[in-house]
Amino acid sequence: MSAVAIIPARGGSKRIPDKNIKIFAGKPIIAYSIQTALASGLFDRVIVSTDSLQIAEIAKNYGAEVPFLRPTELADDFTATVPVLIHALRSIGASSQLPSYFCCIYATAPFLQEGYLEQGLALLKSKKASTTFSVTEFEYPVFRALQVESSGRVKMKWPEYEYSRSNDLEILYHDAGQFYWGDTLKFIKEQKLFSDRSYPIILPSYQTIDIDTSQDWDFAERLFQLDQNHR
Secondary structure: OOEEEEEEOOOOOOOOOOHHHOEEOOEEHHHHHHHHHHHHOOOOEEEEEEOOHHHHHHHHHOOOEOOOEOOHHHOOOOOOHHHHHHHHHHHHHHHOOOOOEEEEEOOOOOOOOHHHHHHHHHHHHHOOOOEEEEEEEOOOOHHHOEEEOOOOOEEEOOHHHOOOOHHHOOOOEEEEEEEEEEEHHHHHHHOOOOOOOEEEEEEOHHHOOOOOOHHHHHHHHHHHHHHHHHO
16 A cells, blocks of 8 residues: 655645745644644555646655646646646656555645545545545534625525524534645546545634635634644
8 A cells, every 4th residue: 555645736826825834833844744744654655746847846845746846728727637647647657657546735825734635534534535535524504694685685595494403403514624634546546536435533613714815815824823832
């Protein structure tokens, strides 16, 4: 059994400039993903897929490999994760044997913990799954969602749940945006991160901050520092 971590980290982020290498609680945010992957002991290689020489240099300084640079056509604002992973796996396979498993770890996941990575791999193997990935519970029941109409009036998206108690509504989850484990051969064949053979690793919401704006960044950094101080 072999496993490779692949950390996608393109340059040129617009909403948060240089997001993948911006200093977060004292070091480039990508460093947390690299160091957690290395510390887990699960991977034969930890590889960063990037188009940026600057990101590549920083990644190497923290112990990752950058055996190739990602082509520009896979490094724009519209590039999805799947083709980036396919490119990385094919690049790995061109020079060595493909790993049995891979784990896509996002570069902006400072709350990532080794234990969840271990759970993801164990579940992938025990279920013979295509993928396992991190999810977390919606903070508020989505069935109570409101819509704002073109007139400016508000209405319930699902009015049949207007008088339902929150405790009576089904718990739903969303992608936590930390990691995806995959069976390499199944993934190359299906080219999907989510299928009917996918299983979740459920994370607590306080460890799954989505960092898309400068306000998100500041909040996540404060929460991270509080967590570190508590530990």
